[in-house]
Amino acid sequence: MLEDAAAELFLEQGYPATSIEQITQRAGVSRNTFFNYFGAKADLLWIDLDHSIAALVGALATSGEASVGTPSGTALERLRALILAVAAEHPASRVPWAFSQAELMGTRADLEASAPARLLALSEAIASFVRAEFSEFIARTIGSVAVGAIAAGVAAWITAGVRRDPLQAYVAAALAPALAGFTDTPGDPS
Template identity: 40%
Template sequence: MHEGRRAGRPRSASREMLEEAAVELFLEQGYADTSVADITRRAGVSRATFFNYIPAKSDLLWTSVDDALAALAADLAPADDRVPGRDVGAPAGEGAVGEACAALVRTAEALEPGTVVLAFGNAEPMGVAEELEESAARRQRRAAALLGGFLRRRGVTELEAEVLGAALAGAFLAALRSWSRAPVPRPPLTEVLHRALTALGAA
């Protein structure tokens, strides 16, 4: 009887190894001069394994945030099911912004610091400043689409939903930047996010 094939590394362990290897290399030789091959060699995994877990080199900086945005999408979806249960006569969209803010706070509570904190704190030594801003803009657009879509489904007008979704997403990314760059010990991300939402008048 043949022995069963050994199980591979757990997904989380392999991804963490890639993240650690990437951070080390970005600090040692800079982001631009670090290839995927360099990262996989340092991590001791194959190129196929890399792309099985990470879509692109730049995404290594954002794994925890991408996980958080996936959780935000899941968190907002059940709230849509409550639309038919609104109080009779309640204005369309009433309470929707509050629900969106609450979902963002839950997202912030669950967000692991991850590589993005190291990247924002060491952007110049790593040579990732430009890439960080481009990548942040993509995440902000994704968050805006999630939030705007939720607000529209809750009865907010198209224009207002687009504006509010963009504003809330901007507050979330601004809070993440500020929190990542804060000296240790950092305040909770939720505290920084609350200040950002208060600045919008949304909290």
């Protein structure tokens, strides 16, 4: 499998010193096959998280369309529930090695460069989800703040080590205070 070969090589030689050709070579496929599975080399760093990010974006989109459906509560309550549900479904075994071994593998620069595309997409999805109940400015702010809180929670989860609690706990702890200030929101900047 490509992911396994990549993780091995990144541990052995570091991420920058490992070429896509080496990865595909070890996996026993041709170089072009790599791009049938990943759009870019940096996507390898996000495989563990991309699945849950996509799941969250999808859940926000579909649950946002069925506006007055089964889910109850305010938009913020439903948002919180969706985020925690996705976090709960994230497999405990899928701890992103590109983050936990960032120093060893030398993945930091490329992680930084590839992060905004994901985080901004998530922020935008969250903003759209809460847009019906808030002003445009507040909706965007909630998107940014929620992403920041999720990132902080995931980061704490990753760095907690092998005896870590489930991801849901960290995200919940970070999310609660971050969103608390938006329940009785007065509004936009004067």
